[in-house]
Amino acid sequence: MQRKNVLAYGYVGIALVVFLFPIFWVMFTSIKTPVQAFQIPPVWIFKPTLENYAIVFSRQPFVYYFFNSFIVTALSTALSIVTGTLAGYSLARFRIKGQKWVTFTVFFTKMFPPIVLVVPFFIMFRQVGGTDNLWTLTLAYTSFNLPFVIWLMWGFLKELPESLEEAASIDGTSRFGAMWRIMLPLAKPGVAVAAIFCCMNSWNEFLFALNLTGTHAKTLPVMAANFVTQEAILWGPVTAAGTMLMIPMFIFTLLIQKHLVQGLTMGAVK
């Protein structure tokens, strides 16, 4: 028994090192000077500096791209949460014929490779004069956020007892009132999980942003990728940009911790 625990601790320890070292290494390099970032053998002892961060801010309109990312994330999350929660409620509360087909549809949209949508989006948006535009990018992000919210809220609301609404309708409350005043307040935890996942997915999104934006609506991941696809890569600023992209994600992780699995598996595993 004792020996097995030692083995378990050893395994977890190794996993921790392998999992965390790359993240640590990038953050660690980001606070070196741009010259030290290139040095091999690596410098381990140095005076921390924010020079790399200063370069990111001065060479690229970082704040501008940050706001682009922020706006698209917020808009798409809001749109998906509002419409998706209502649809999820409808699916959960009323028996609709062919529910298995609805499941298939939502499931299919989850599995669907977004690359397939990029080409039609590109031409559609071009036809309405909406390329390189935050509004159309928001719509594009909603294509993966909305099915996720519907699926998650459907699963979440199905679990809430129907007797609550029955009691309300016996009291003469309308169905809308029962939903609005009784069910939705109870659904808040589910909505929070769905919203944080939408934020994470939008914040991380790269494929749509890469192909549907130019200089105007560019988001942070595209900016970060531009740093490394050049010939001579400035590793110092790259690590700084990477760190700044990671930090919000880690904050989200702490917020969502208890509901992580629920969100990841869209309610299929509790």
Add this chain to the structure above:
Amino acid sequence: MHHDQVVSSHYAAPRKRSILSWLDERIRFILLIPAFLIMTLVFLYPVVYTFYLSFHDWTFFTLDDPPFVGLRHIMHVLQDTGFYMSLGRTAIYVGVGVFLQFLLGFTLALAVNRIKLGHGIATTLLVLPMMVTPVVVGLIWKFILDYNFGIFNYALTLLGFGKIAVLNSNELALPSLIMVDTWQWTSFMFITLLAGLKSLPGEPFEAARMDGATAWQTLRHVTLPLMKRVIIVSLVLRTAGAIKVFDQIFVLTGGGPGTATETTSILLHRKAFVDFDFGYAAAFAIVLTVFVGILCWMAIRSLYSEK
């Protein structure tokens, strides 16, 4: 739901049938309308539109008046060895990657489930790779594997080996991408399977211990059967994620060297946005969609047969 009808007919009579109550009775459909409209706009229409695109010859010069070519593009895709090569690479990437992630994630979940001290903090830290922005994952590993400035090659020289340009090697590029994917997504398998392990009932394990089952027998005959549903869900979702992969590969190798790491997403992207052959890309997308649809149908069946 019979009670819906009962309640509504009961209350419709005394209440004045205003437009509001008419709407209220149809709320189930009304609530679906906004989501349905948006899904039509951002999903259904683009997919249908892709069919239309694939029947025309869209290049950069014919964007405004593309000539009709019928099924030519789709036939091209089906005869293109490059297409099948990219499918093969994606299959290797997904198959090997998801298998490794499952193996490592499951063993890690078993290990973490066993330990008491530091259980919570270990769980939190072990999910971090999954939370890193995929583009940043690409960037992290590009830095680590860099030929001149990367710590990987530095470690190799310390150990007395020669340096390797991992990402520029025909043989090593795809395996290293699989390794990066495994680094990021073992977390996912770990956390979902750990949640599964924690939700298992205690009695079967008690019974197994009473019967003097070895650890391996318990795992094989008690844990695995009880975990079947969770395992299927995790495998299906991870497969769905791996099939879509684009960001890390785009940053790390861009499909190269040559076409050594050109998965379906990367190839489709190149056809559309480097070669500007939208018609071909659309046809490619249709074939891919049908493919994913079949996979998805199989996944749904395996999920539903569990219930």
